[in-house]
Amino acid sequence: MTYSLxxxxxxxxxxxxxMTYVQAAEFYSLSPTTIQNWKRRVHSKTTRQTKPYKxxxxxxxNDVKEYPDDYQYERARRLSCSKTGIYHALxxxxxxxxxxxxxxxxxxxxxxxxxxxxxxxxxxKAIPLCIWTKVALRLxxxxxxxxxx
Numbered sequence: 828m829t830y831s832l833x834x835x836x837x838x839x840x841x842x843x844x845x846m847t848y849v850q851a852a853e854f855y856s857l858s859p860t861t862i863q864n865w866k867r868r869v870h871s872k873t874t875r876q877t878k879p880y881k882x883x884x885x886x887x888x889n890d891v892k893e894y895p896d897d898y899q900y901e902r903a904r905r906l907s908c909s910k911t912g913i914y915h916a917l918x919x920x921x922x923x924x925x926x927x928x929x930x931x932x933x934x935x936x937x938x939x940x941x942x943x944x945x946x947x948x949x950x951x952k953a954i955p956l957c958i959w960t961k962v963a964l965r966l967x968x969x970x971x972x973x974x975x976x
Contacts, residue, residue, distance in 0.1 A: 835865050842866070881908055882916045891922060 838855055842848065842862065852859040890902055899913045906913070 832870065835869055838862060839865060839869065880916065880919075882906055882912060884916075884920060887913075887916050887920065891917075 838851055838857070839862075841854075842851055846854070848859040848862050851857070851862055855862075886906065887902075890897075890905065894901070894905075899910050899917070902913045903910045
């Protein structure tokens, strides 16, 4: 709790008039340490309402729209700031980093097409059913869904 400047000056005036720190602390219901701190600095410390942001919101929103699937370290490189700064800015804007599997660059088209080709080759060579099952269990669900079509 911040006390008013008038109250602080009144307490310090009574100290200057001869009251001890302990007597003033008991009389005004304060801590002696608080009074000593006031003696060093009468005015209260000013605080900012909000922190200054290095990453402007509109720039980050445009970057997210332009590159929706980029990792935070890639955004940090582009916007010349830290990964932690990107994390806090995205959190401040309420942007989630959940990826869409349809457009995700973590699932490349080459990988899925190679898996489909290997399935076709395995199936065409009539490999025994137990080996076919082992291979099918290792594949991702989206590859198996593509094979049904």
